[in-house]
Amino acid sequence: MKIASFNINGIKARGPRLIEWLEETRPDVACLQEIKSQDENFPAKDFETIGYRAIWHGQKGFNGVAILARDVEPVEMQRRLPGDDDDEQARYLEADVKGVRVCNLYLPNGNPQPGPKFDYKLAWMKRLRARMQVLRELEIPCVVLGDFNVIPEDKDVWSVKAMASDALMQPESRDAYARLLNDGWVDALNTLNPRGGVWTYWDYQAGAWQRDHGFRIDHLLLSPQAADRLVAAGVDKEYRGREKASDHAPVWVELKE
């Protein structure tokens, strides 16, 4: 069972690229972030045409997440991250698909830091930890995946110096991410690539893609019951080099049936 995550940076702008990727790689589940679409404009029919059913949580202009499943309807289990009723941003969606709990997130970027946006990021990560503790206690195969907007370690970035003051790699961001792993979640890409040097994002600016100036911020975290079934994980890097590409590449994990 292949479960993928893709920050598409606008579902309207990325439509053809997205359909192309789904048809070429055929993941069982595809979690999308930054759909930047209101609910009524979500192109569900385009996905049905190629065999995917979807649930989505949109928002005007930015954010927005969706879960697509091949041949089956994703069963929605949670919408919005619990812990703050005033949080209106569309960043979290959970579903059961073929016996696996799939939790799709778009974690706040947090720049500039310090400031209110960074405070929101850290508060969001605290709420995420609480949710993931509940999920882990279910003792089921569960994958929490998406754009975490955290560079976990120095080996996950092309230049530590260039990114030193960025919210993505502040000690507070990294500590909050490390706490998730310490609670018993397995970072699939890191486990299979312990030496680092694996990127999932390349900036549009300054020829970052051509120079391979990237970093790893899209993650797939596995509950123990999912980690037991880990077969492979990877980055569909090639899609970052195509015409009208997102600035993120898709990431995926393969679990034993």
Added chain:
DNA sequence: ATGACTGCCTCTGGCAGA
């Protein structure tokens, strides 16, 4: 190097992204 690019919803320039 105050640089760079892209998408969104238009107050077609300002914000957000990372």
